Amino acid sequence: MNRRLCAVVGGSSCSREEYAAAREVGRLLAREGFAVVTGGLGGVMEAASRGAREEGGLVLGLLPGTDAADANPFVEIALPTGLGDARNALVAAAGDAVVAVGGSLGTLSEVALALKRGTPVAGLGTWSLDPERIPPGGGILEASSPEEAVRLLLAALAARPGPPGRRG
Amino acid sequence: MNRRLCAVVGGSSCSREEYAAAREVGRLLAREGFAVVTGGLGGVMEAASRGAREEGGLVLGLLPGTDAADANPFVEIALPTGLGDARNALVAAAGDAVVAVGGSLGTLSEVALALKRGTPVAGLGTWSLDPERIPPGGGILEASSPEEAVRLLLAALAARPGPPGRRG
Amino acid sequence: MNRRLCAVVGGSSCSREEYAAAREVGRLLAREGFAVVTGGLGGVMEAASRGAREEGGLVLGLLPGTDAADANPFVEIALPTGLGDARNALVAAAGDAVVAVGGSLGTLSEVALALKRGTPVAGLGTWSLDPERIPPGGGILEASSPEEAVRLLLAALAARPGPPGRRG
Amino acid sequence: MNRRLCAVVGGSSCSREEYAAAREVGRLLAREGFAVVTGGLGGVMEAASRGAREEGGLVLGLLPGTDAADANPFVEIALPTGLGDARNALVAAAGDAVVAVGGSLGTLSEVALALKRGTPVAGLGTWSLDPERIPPGGGILEASSPEEAVRLLLAALAARPGPPGRRG
Numbered sequence: 001m002n003r004r005l006c007a008v009v010g011g012s013s014c015s016r017e018e019y020a021a022a023r024e025v026g027r028l029l030a031r032e033g034f035a036v037v038t039g040g041l042g043g044v045m046e047a048a049s050r051g052a053r054e055e056g057g058l059v060l061g062l063l064p065g066t067d068a069a070d071a072n073p074f075v076e077i078a079l080p081t082g083l084g085d086a087r088n089a090l091v092a093a094a095g096d097a098v099v100a101v102g103g104s105l106g107t108l109s110e111v112a113l114a115l116k117r118g119t120p121v122a123g124l125g126t127w128s129l130d131p132e133r134i135p136p137g138g139g140i141l142e143a144s145s146p147e148e149a150v151r152l153l154l155a156a157l158a159a160r161p162g163p164p165g166r167r168g
Numbered sequence: 169m170n171r172r173l174c175a176v177v178g179g180s181s182c183s184r185e186e187y188a189a190a191r192e193v194g195r196l197l198a199r200e201g202f203a204v205v206t207g208g209l210g211g212v213m214e215a216a217s218r219g220a221r222e223e224g225g226l227v228l229g230l231l232p233g234t235d236a237a238d239a240n241p242f243v244e245i246a247l248p249t250g251l252g253d254a255r256n257a258l259v260a261a262a263g264d265a266v267v268a269v270g271g272s273l274g275t276l277s278e279v280a281l282a283l284k285r286g287t288p289v290a291g292l293g294t295w296s297l298d299p300e301r302i303p304p305g306g307g308i309l310e311a312s313s314p315e316e317a318v319r320l321l322l323a324a325l326a327a328r329p330g331p332p333g334r335r336g
Numbered sequence: 337m338n339r340r341l342c343a344v345v346g347g348s349s350c351s352r353e354e355y356a357a358a359r360e361v362g363r364l365l366a367r368e369g370f371a372v373v374t375g376g377l378g379g380v381m382e383a384a385s386r387g388a389r390e391e392g393g394l395v396l397g398l399l400p401g402t403d404a405a406d407a408n409p410f411v412e413i414a415l416p417t418g419l420g421d422a423r424n425a426l427v428a429a430a431g432d433a434v435v436a437v438g439g440s441l442g443t444l445s446e447v448a449l450a451l452k453r454g455t456p457v458a459g460l461g462t463w464s465l466d467p468e469r470i471p472p473g474g475g476i477l478e479a480s481s482p483e484e485a486v487r488l489l490l491a492a493l494a495a496r497p498g499p500p501g502r503r504g
Numbered sequence: 505m506n507r508r509l510c511a512v513v514g515g516s517s518c519s520r521e522e523y524a525a526a527r528e529v530g531r532l533l534a535r536e537g538f539a540v541v542t543g544g545l546g547g548v549m550e551a552a553s554r555g556a557r558e559e560g561g562l563v564l565g566l567l568p569g570t571d572a573a574d575a576n577p578f579v580e581i582a583l584p585t586g587l588g589d590a591r592n593a594l595v596a597a598a599g600d601a602v603v604a605v606g607g608s609l610g611t612l613s614e615v616a617l618a619l620k621r622g623t624p625v626a627g628l629g630t631w632s633l634d635p636e637r638i639p640p641g642g643g644i645l646e647a648s649s650p651e652e653a654v655r656l657l658l659a660a661l662a663a664r665p666g667p668p669g670r671r672g
Binding site for chain 2: 083084085086088089090092093103104105106108109112113115116117127128129130133134135138
């Protein structure tokens with residue numbers, strides 16, 4: 001059976017508070033046994049990678065460019081997709097769940113595509129989406145702490161039909 | 169010099185009002201000399217394609233699947249990208265300008281990626297984005313009619329440094 | 337009904353003979369009513385674009401980068417895919433038929449992906465593929481002139497089941 | 505520092521001999537500390553994944569579709585790219601080195617794109633490429649056994665300028 005993945009999305013530059021929150025998200029996800037996948041660059045991506053590595057977690061980075069050396073130093077598996085902005089669709093599709101921390105327009109595209117797939121997305125100080133435009137039951141799970149974000153995602157995954165994980 | 173393109177994005181199913189608005193957007197864009205590019209499917213994509221063809225405009229469809237036959241009947245040039253949701257990044261990048269009509273999460277991803285590129289985006293009854301999360305001067309140009317949407321985009325393109333069109 | 341497209345693939349730098357051949361291929365395809373799609377850059381891509389424009393044909397360029405201004409001057413519709421090498425899959429999938437002129441490893445990837453889709457590919461001084469590794473009836477149609485290349489493709493398309501063109 | 509990756513490419517169906525060879529390649533790569541990346545499906549991809557897992561290696565699968573459940577049972581990290589054939593460009597770009605075992609047209613596209621990037625490629629009973637069309641020093645390293653394939657790649661990587669691995 002393959003491993004559960006959780007994507008962490010957010011800005012390549014971020015505030016100290018966002019960095020600390022994303023790092024704690026990475027730690028908590030690793031403790032829950034998730035591999036962490038990000039866009040591989042700085043800011044929130046680096047912080048989540050760092051936190052996950054601190055807990056011995058596996059960290060993947062799906063880079064927009066073609067050079068693995070662009071990855072932040074906490075990425076263990078760097079995939080230089082070369083796809084530019086289209087790699088955001090890969091990040092959105094990679095996770096069984098997504099945590100969004102802050103972020104700007106790139107993050108918004110990832111959140112939108114993850115929700116479109118029906119993937120649960122928890123948000124920490126990130127975009128608020130107009131509820132009238134979202135299919136029922138499909139919005140961001142707003143959290144006020146890293147712990148709550150991870151708890152909300154675990155609950156959403158547990159509520160799904162079928163066995164846990166991505167495969168039976 | 170290559171042609172100016174305008175992307176029209178919106179839901180693959182839509183209301184009668186959205187269909188009528190998108191069709192009028194297509195007509196107006198064709199009259200202004202834009203080639204129209206959409207995701208090639210139904211709803212708003214079909215309506216904009218239809219309007220553009222009615223005015224003799226060139227219509228491209230960037231399909232998510234691998235079969236050109238999935239295109240709506242008003243697409244003249246169907247490109248079966250096979251990229252799934254990642255084709256949204258191509259639609260967002262294809263246009264010198266974007267019009268969003270209604271739409272759900274896929275549309276939101278396209279709007280986000282277009283704004284990220286600095287492409288002017290006019291909106292007709294579409295998402296409202298939290299202005300605090302958008303870089304200055306970078307939001308959706310909200311319009312109340314197809315005419316206003318196209319006028320706003322033309323003004324935004326004219327205000328750009330350098331010669332009109334995509335190349336000097 | 338949407339238009340027939342033919343992709344022309346080959347090196348971004350090429351010999352004078354290859355340039356002349358690709359330009360003639362572009363002319364012949366335009367006369368047969370094909371829109372011509374290339375990777376949008378120089379060499380064979382430019383030559384085919386130029387020939388097609390000389391005959392009033394429609395010319396698309398699927399660029400690897402994000403800037404439409406990278407297109408050669410004969411491209412009418414430039415799509416800056418931003419996908420890097422992955423745009424080769426789009427070029428291969430875009431055409432109802434493909435002509436390969438000369439070319440190196442990028443061209444080889446496009447020829448391989450087009451043949452994998454079952455798209456007829458005519459070759460002019462391009463790669464020879466080991467026939468033992470190709471599914472029956474699936475190799476490159478080797479031509480000794482632009483005229484023969486186009487004739488071979490028209491015959492291959494005419495031999496297909498169903499109505500001509502991509503849609504009935 | 506991030507981990508070295510080696511891609512293994514080949515057919516989704518294969519002979520018993522190819523399966524055995526790819527499995528041994530997977531074992532040897534894992535022993536050398538490489539994470540193994542494949543297209544995630546059956547045949548050679550499964551065999552290499554299986555061998556790597558038998559030696560405790562990390563195994564990634566870059567799937568063409570959108571469902572992680574399509575991965576073979578030996579994939580630990582399944583990335584459902586949704587990119588169709590364009591995912592071949594990702595497989596080709598993911599590895600610091602590539603081993604090709606048998607294979608048909610999809611494999612050929614991956615070999616071509618890897619060589620285009622300058623990535624060393626070892627081949628076991630796979631395509632032979634016309635040496636006149638390949639840039640000097642850029643062809644497939646033909647091997648007669650899994651051991652030789654891995655040895656050739658290690659030598660090619662060691663001969664590169666700069667520190668071992670993808671980053672200093």
